[in-house]
Amino acid sequence: DAKTTQPNSMESNEEEPVHLPCNHSTISGTDYIHWYRQLPSQGPEYVIHGLTSNVNNRMASLAIAEDRKSSTLILHRATLRDAAVYYCSRTYKYIFGTGTRLKVLA
Amino acid sequence: DAGITQSPRHKVTETGTPVTLRCHQTENHRYMYWYRQDPGHGLRLIHYSYGVKDTDKGEVSDGYSVSRSKTEDFLLTLESATSSQTSVYFCAISAGWKNYGYTFGSGTRLTVV
Numbered sequence: 308d309a310k311t312t313q314p315n316s317m318e319s320n321e322e323e324p325v326h327l328p329c330n331h332s333t334i335s336g337t338d339y340i341h342w343y344r345q346l347p348s349q350g351p352e353y354v355i356h357g358l359t360s361n362v363n364n365r366m367a368s369l370a371i372a373e374d375r376k377s378s379t380l381i382l383h384r385a386t387l388r389d390a391a392v393y394y395c396s397r398t399y400k401y402i403f404g405t406g407t408r409l410k411v412l413a
Numbered sequence: 414d415a416g417i418t419q420s421p422r423h424k425v426t427e428t429g430t431p432v433t434l435r436c437h438q439t440e441n442h443r444y445m446y447w448y449r450q451d452p453g454h455g456l457r458l459i460h461y462s463y464g465v466k467d468t469d470k471g472e473v474s475d476g477y478s479v480s481r482s483k484t485e486d487f488l489l490t491l492e493s494a495t496s497s498q499t500s501v502y503f504c505a506i507s508a509g510w511k512n513y514g515y516t517f518g519s520g521t522r523l524t525v526v
């Protein structure tokens with residue numbers, strides 16, 4: 308079964324780093340890992356994606372395990388505007404996880 | 414916004430009636446997708462298209478059909494709406510398959526009464 312699993316919710320203090328995990332234990336060698344976030348009443352927004360190497364952009368970093376069965380989205384300094392639902396996905400069958408609701412505490 | 418619009422934004426329809434949702438893009442992207450979002454289920458793929466007249470089924474395609482006669486438009490049709498199809502529907506586009514991120518539309522909230 309091509310499942311992608313994430314914790315339902317996480318909390319972080321403002322200006323602290325946040326590590327959002329995702330398990331994709333059945334991922335294939337050519338399957339990319341994508342992350343999106345969704346603010347209330349909006350469509351999901353692309354955050355980052357990668358295949359094997361760790362990736363960085365202006366929004367976040369993506370750390371991919373050596374066996375590729377898990378990945379971690381890293382927000383280096385959480386702000387109140389980062390409060391959202393974060394989804395990881397894999398390109399095989401375009402499957403999304405059920406998302407992690409991130410709460411950022413002031 | 415990012416060159417993708419969905420219409421209508423909200424719709425209420427009666428059980429048994431046909432409904433068509435429209436996704437329009439101005440990015441000339443090859444791939445287009447329809448997802449539904451329900452509490453506890455996240456985003457689930459209904460159908461996708463990899464070119465004009467080229468479509469395929471997703472995870473939850475029963476009760477839905479799609480058409481893509483032009484690059485810019487991807488239509489989702491509920492032939493006979495049921496209450497279980499009450500949901501928020503999102504369209505997404507991407508320039509390519511694996512190594513390209515999606516851009517999502519703002520969604521259509523559909524209520525079937």
